[in-house]
Amino acid sequence: MNTASTLFSPVEFAGLSASHRVVMAPMTRVRSSQPGDVPNALNAQYYAQRASAALIVTEAAQISPQGKGYSFTPGIHSEAQVQGWLQVTDAVHAEGGRIFLQLWHVGRLSHPDFHNGELPVAPSAEPFEGQIWKVDPVTGQGGMYDSPTPRALTRSEIRQIVEDFRQAARRAMRAGFDGVEIHGANGYLIDQFLRTTSNTRTDEYGGSRANRLRFLQEVVDVVSEEIGAERTAIRLAPFLTARGMACPDILPTILEAAQYLQDKGIGYLHLVEADWDDAPVFTEEFRQQIRARFSRPIIVAGNYDRERAEWVIGQGYADLVAFGRPFVANPDLPLRLEQDLPLAALDHATLFGGTAKGYSDYPSLTTGEAACAL
Structure with a gap:
């Protein structure tokens, strides 16, 4: 073990403490029970297997039926879903883990099939190129489908969604x-409000930077009020350009958001770095600008390996690093990273939907196997 490691040093964040800084990133896996989008025992097993993470951030859970955009994703708007999630948190806590629920409203990235034939909602009725994963009701096969041009939300509907976030946090x-x-x-609902490409409103929720930040602030305010700012976190994607989100004003907008979140005292800020081959670079200048405004814990995610994770923490640009796909195939990822052990390969064909295959059947190394690999 590298005794000078930054990734494997203790950390405190969001009212929690951990002996290392390897976070399990939120990843949509579409394996909730139907009908009702209810978390189940298989989900509990999957997350408990990965409880050695400094923090597990669950797959996103829709805060209301309106917030749904993919088949078989779990919710947090019914009593059955609450009871299903209790299985998950009990299993993770029994293994000594820490777990946050990601709260989700997809906005325009949805399909009428989820809304009784009605259009998905968004800040504005702007056309865009985006697809969602859904199961065909006739064939039962999953696939990618185009999202239609959405309809614009009314002010009263926006107020209701803010309240839905509060109730979901509760x-x-x-x-x-x-x-x-x-x-x-x-590119989901809060992100849609932030960007001039998806938000062309002319009321108090659109136009100026302050107006485009209003919805984010209102959501953070009510969630913080409900459960405490330290237990409240948010994920943002500064350099996203896909899904019609290439906004020329997004970086200054997110920097203003970071200052607001710092003043609010939230538990952490989770920054998504683009992880496709020709994506914009998450610049070091922007890392410095974010850190200048947000001194509280930062989690970063996006194609990190141990070397890059050590660098970003060592530079002070982040406090924890989230790993997505490597955590799917390696339930004991912190151990493997710490001891420089081989990583198992991911079966991409089993990422979305299905059974235990490609989900909870990836093995952890036994103590003997770990010792032999050294």
Whole structure:
């Protein structure tokens, strides 16, 4: 073990403490029970297997039926879902883990099939190129489908969604979570409000930077009020350009958001770095600008390996690093990274939907196997 490691040093964040800084990133896996989008025992097994993470951030859970955009994703808006999530949190806590629920409203990245034939909602009725994963009701096969041009939300509907976030946070705590992470990234509803390309409103929620930040602030305010700022976190994606999100004003907007979140005292800020081959670079200048405004814990995610994780923490740009796909195939990822052990390969064909195959059947190394690999 590298005694000078930054990735494997103790950390305190969001009212929690951990002996290392390897986080399990939120990843949609579409394996909830139907009908009702209810978390189940298989989900509990999957997350408990990965409880050695410094923090598990769950797959996103829709805060209301309106917030749904993919088949078989779990929710946090019914009592059955609360009870299902209790199985998950009990299993993770029994293994000594820490777990936050990611709260989700997809906005326009949805399909009428989820809404009784009605259009998905968004800040504005702007056309865009985006696809969602859903199961065909006739064939039962999953596939990618185009999202239609959405309809614009009314002011009263916006107020209701803010309240839905509050109620979802309340249910998350009843379900035993250690906190919640608001999904403000990847082109979903909060992100749609932030960007001039998706938000062309002319009322108090659109136009100026302050207006485009209003919805994010209102959501963070009510969730913080409900469960405490330290147990509240948010995920943002500064450099996202896909899904019609190439906004020329997004970086200054997110820097203003970071200052607001610092003043609010949230538990952590989770920054998504683009992880596709020709994506914009997450610049070091922007890392410095974010850190200048947000001194509280930062989690970063996006194609990290141990070397890059050590660098970003060592530079002070982040406090923890989240790993996505490597955690799917390696339930004991912190051990493997710490001891420089081989990583198992991911079966991409089993990522979305299905059974235990490609989900909870990836083995951990036994003590003997780990010793032999050294």
